[in-house]
Amino acid sequence: MVIALAMTLVPQLFTARDPNAIAYLERLKPPSLSHPLGTDENGRDVWARVVYGARPTLTAAVALIGLSLVVGSLAGLVIGASGRHTDEALMRVTEFFLAFPQIVWALALTTVLGRGLVNCVLALAVTWWAQYARLMRAQVLAVRQREFVLASRALGQREWWILLRHLLPNCFSPVLVKATIDVSLAILLLAALSFLGVGAQPPLPEWGAMVTIGRKYLLDYPWYATFPGLAIFVVVLAFNVLGERLRDVLDPTSQLRVRA
Amino acid sequence: MTLVLRRLPLLVVLLAAISAAVFGLTQYLPGDPAFIAAGGGDATPEMIEHARVRLGLDRPTWVRYLLYMRNALTGDFGRSLVNRKPVIQDLRAFWPASAELALAAITISAVVGIPLGVLSAVRAGRWLDRLITPGSVFLGSMPIFWLGLMAVLVFYRMLDVLPAGGRLTVGLTPPPPVTGLLLIDSLFARDPAAFADALRHLILPAAILSVISLAMIIRVTRAAMLDILHEDYLRTARAKGLGESRVVFKHAFRNASVPVVTVLGIQLGQLIGGVVVTETIFSWPGLGLYAVTAVENQDYPAIMAFTLVTTVAYVAINLAVDLVYPLLDPRTRS
Numbered sequence A: 001m002v003i004a005l006a007m008t009l010v011p012q013l014f015t016a017r018d019p020n021a022i023a024y025l026e027r028l029k030p031p032s033l034s035h036p037l038g039t040d041e042n043g044r045d046v047w048a049r050v051v052y053g054a055r056p057t058l059t060a061a062v063a064l065i066g067l068s069l070v071v072g073s074l075a076g077l078v079i080g081a082s083g084r085h086t087d088e089a090l091m092r093v094t095e096f097f098l099a100f101p102q103i104v105w106a107l108a109l110t111t112v113l114g115r116g117l118v119n120c121v122l123a124l125a126v127t128w129w130a131q132y133a134r135l136m137r138a139q140v141l142a143v144r145q146r147e148f149v150l151a152s153r154a155l156g157q158r159e160w161w162i163l164l165r166h167l168l169p170n171c172f173s174p175v176l177v178k179a180t181i182d183v184s185l186a187i188l189l190l191a192a193l194s195f196l197g198v199g200a201q202p203p204l205p206e207w208g209a210m211v212t213i214g215r216k217y218l219l220d221y222p223w224y225a226t227f228p229g230l231a232i233f234v235v236v237l238a239f240n241v242l243g244e245r246l247r248d249v250l251d252p253t254s255q256l257r258v259r260a
Numbered sequence B: 001m002t003l004v005l006r007r008l009p010l011l012v013v014l015l016a017a018i019s020a021a022v023f024g025l026t027q028y029l030p031g032d033p034a035f036i037a038a039g040g041g042d043a044t045p046e047m048i049e050h051a052r053v054r055l056g057l058d059r060p061t062w063v064r065y066l067l068y069m070r071n072a073l074t075g076d077f078g079r080s081l082v083n084r085k086p087v088i089q090d091l092r093a094f095w096p097a098s099a100e101l102a103l104a105a106i107t108i109s110a111v112v113g114i115p116l117g118v119l120s121a122v123r124a125g126r127w128l129d130r131l132i133t134p135g136s137v138f139l140g141s142m143p144i145f146w147l148g149l150m151a152v153l154v155f156y157r158m159l160d161v162l163p164a165g166g167r168l169t170v171g172l173t174p175p176p177p178v179t180g181l182l183l184i185d186s187l188f189a190r191d192p193a194a195f196a197d198a199l200r201h202l203i204l205p206a207a208i209l210s211v212i213s214l215a216m217i218i219r220v221t222r223a224a225m226l227d228i229l230h231e232d233y234l235r236t237a238r239a240k241g242l243g244e245s246r247v248v249f250k251h252a253f254r255n256a257s258v259p260v261v262t263v264l265g266i267q268l269g270q271l272i273g274g275v276v277v278t279e280t281i282f283s284w285p286g287l288g289l290y291a292v293t294a295v296e297n298q299d300y301p302a303i304m305a306f307t308l309v310t311t312v313a314y315v316a317i318n319l320a321v322d323l324v325y326p327l328l329d330p331r332t333r334s
Helices: A002-009 A046-081 A084-098 A102-113 A117-143 A147-154 A159-195 A207-216 A223-250 A252-259 B002-027 B033-037 B045-054 B061-073 B087-122 B127-140 B144-158 B182-188 B192-228 B232-239 B244-281 B287-296 B300-328
Strands: none
Touching (some): A046 A084, A084 B002, A102 A117, A102 A159, A102 B002, A102 B287, A102 B300, A117 A159, A147 A159, A159 A207, A159 A223, A159 B244, A207 A223, A223 B127, A223 B144, B002 B061, B002 B300, B087 B127, B087 B192, B087 B244, B087 B300, B127 B192, B144 B192, B144 B244, B192 B244, B244 B287, B287 B300
């Protein structure tokens, strides 16, 4: 995970090569000392492209979850704090957004918006925020009857101040755990969309898109599709493990249940 | 029954909203449908105007939405821009392949995942659990499109034991369609060769597709069993002298089945996305491959019909899951 982060920030550290340098004489060479993961159909170094691919892949996933988290949490805060009827109505609205199967909807939206990684992020965020809204609302409902909230209300503090200052911080830990695990889901979904051809467009070195092109050469030049996919798997695994750890730290009861 | 009646108005509103959303999308598609209908490049402005009136595109948006709804309800999704056939014909032709794949995948993940989840809960903290639980995280982190390619590489290229794609070997006569599911149709036709061939083609895509839901099912089954294993009635059952396996499966698992069924239902819905990816890898001639091809060819009527149909199917599956609860847990019947 640290390595992936470093690759995102300073890819130059990991490879001296240009990920887009084309060398036709070096096309589809197997892994060797000069090209540790081999080369692709344009003679570009696969290792360099995997390294540089960390940036678009990770930024897109984090942006997607960040966007859904901010919009969803604020919406959830408002829903949870509103009266019973408004709450009921707004929950139906979130149900509407959850009714769309994500990949299908992303395919449809990118048909209208046009292909590309940014549009995929937007297309997925359109439905994803609703998950955070529901989680946040459940938290708000649970927390707002607690003594410290009642106390600050009794002290005459304003409602929005209570919301931001007391409810938000106390509702946040499950949201954070979900977000960490969701980043891994987002990487998988965005890569899948790139694989289907509506996500990242060539020559951008994005892992999912690299697997797509590598697929054409799969049977004769298997290294091309293998390594970018392996990179996706390792990073997704890292985020999943981090999410689990975070859950254990922030919610000690889940640990107790296992031990009981 | 009352549950169905209570949910019905909400369901109608939800379906109306979904169709409105898809209709909304169709309004922003690139290209002017009147221009296309009038024959494209050679059309005069009068011809385009004529086509616009004929298609009803000059009417207000809400009228067009109602027309769209009427057409959709009668199965009229327009014609494909690529093969000029009514889209509904293609959807009818392709859906059984997807259904077969999805059902096979969910069956695999249930048959493998539930026992593994139960086992890892019963043996919580011991070595078996320490193998299964991280294993499920491992599986859940797999990009299935990549895993599928790796499987083709190993089982087709290296070992040469399974085909790389398709539903049947080219040249083999498919059994006469009854259900559209090749495995079942070949059984009806008493055609063991076709059955074996269909199975050989199905096994890899179904196994790959099952990976996502398998991981989830193991985890949820384990968590649900852990919640229940220490309940008093289990101690009573043990005290009565019942064997441990009877206690676990008959008493504990029945009560853990509600969350497990929920997850199975949710996963069946999630599979829709996975189906699109898996069909692309294995050239599986189902709705997903149809949709991806339509996206590549910018075949808008086909894409929009696919979006509407799969979303409605997704909602229907979720409703079905809600309706199963009372059968499993009498406490939710009130």
